Amino acid sequence: MGTTEDLYEVPDDRAALLVRDAMDRTTADLPPLPDLTGAALAQGRRRKARVRVAIGGGVLAVAAIGVAGAVSLSDVGGGRQVSGTVNVAAPPSGTGPQPPVHLEPTPGESSMADLPAAERTRQENFQNQAVGVLQALLPPTVGTVQRTDLNVRMYQGTKDGKTFVIIFSIRPSASDSNNKPCADVKGMVCKKSTLPGGIEATAVTMPVNNGNVTETELSFRYGKSNIRLAVAPHDASNTSAPVTNDQLLELAKDPAFIDLVKTADANPLEQPQQTIPGG
Template sequence: MESNEDLDHARGVLLVRDAMDRTTADLPALPDLSGPARAQGLRRRARVRAAIGGGVLTVVAIAVAGTIALPDGGGGGATRVGVAASPSAGQSRTQPQPQPPVHLEPSPGESSMADLPAAERAKQEQFQNRAVSVLQDLLPDGVGTLQRTDLSVRLYQGTKDGKTFIVVFSVRPTGADTDPRTCVNGRGFVCKKGTLPDGTEVIASTSPSDGGDVTESRIFFRYNKSNVSLSVSPHDASHTSAPVTNDQLLALAKDPAFLDLVKTADADPVEQAQKILPAGE
């Protein structure tokens, strides 16, 4: 038990450093970092910043190979089932007990869930615990054990075999479908379209990351008043791509339990509404 806690602590420290460094991306790197390590740190910093920051989107008219997405911001039980073996309606799912969140310190000037009013914080934590339970069942085993974080309601992490995969699940209210991408394949981008039971189009994509050595996986669709996205990032240090395919994400998006999560967050948002600025402002 102690060794597992030590591993969790080490992974938490890594994410804390990522989060605390997000606002210092333009500062010189520490002198004892090698070139490759410095580059890897910048990639991680940018990924976490994209996961938990912002709410302002500039609307552009360019779609780039299905990869331009909304700015995203992002343990289970022993028994898990993959997307292909997802329980049918009426069957009980694995219901892991809520676990303590991964603690991430906010950057200077940044707020966290700890700064929320008690009622709103409890609401977000309840949603996160429910999301962990559902996503733990639906994401492939390669993502590992899923945990929520205490920095942002949309940010989670999966860990397996010493690898940490950042998972971002966002249901953000907005006045319009503001995602400008199209489903185009090429240059390492692989995109696939699917359809929800109500006819809603879903876009799933894998896109190059870490200089093209690994890929990130993502789905996006519009639901009622919200833009919905879920992404799984690669593990840079081991050059491991996000362990989930487009087909698996499309199957996840159609699952009744996942759609129920989306409906809940759309009807009673846990994220602030997205602000949209015209291009050029």
């Protein structure tokens, strides 16, 4: 696994670790996922309409995969110019997902471009659905949510020129490594909540880098998978992750989010987590 500090041109170790964690695996051929329509089942107040609009556009876009184009995107982190590749036909204005952000793999790394065509399409389908759900359920402070073409679990939010790395991972594992008690660490704020079905989820806001900024992370166990949703700070501007523990725990209770988790747990998109005996 190569280093990734040059992707965002920021000096902090924490952001690099997040990106490494997001890029360290690609998947082999896996059975096709069933149609992802769970987001349309989202209920409740204003977010119900937002989810349906976002996912409706995503489904239209997914149906047109294969029509390619290109768009230049300005700074998404530390002044670095990147390009986004449009893998779907443009849906009606304001209804479809944003084009993916293109990130070059470091030497020796793989990206989604290296996957077999059917598996790449399967992962892109899931990403487009995930973008719609995350855009609808994350607070507006996270900004515009986009997928990347580097790894199925790597996304980003962009707001006012600031880019926040988002990791959304549903990873098969034989052990519940997410089931950790809230640690009594200076500067760390930890909160637990019970999700539908009696699932216990933990959200943590923790200081990173030199302690001047924080990252926020949600984790829980579902079926045979460990679930993780993390939002990193924007280091160049010294801006903490613009989401709270309460907001992530509320998001985790939404039927649209749970439906994504349920589908990926049944048909994994990531390689299983390896357990080291005695580790």
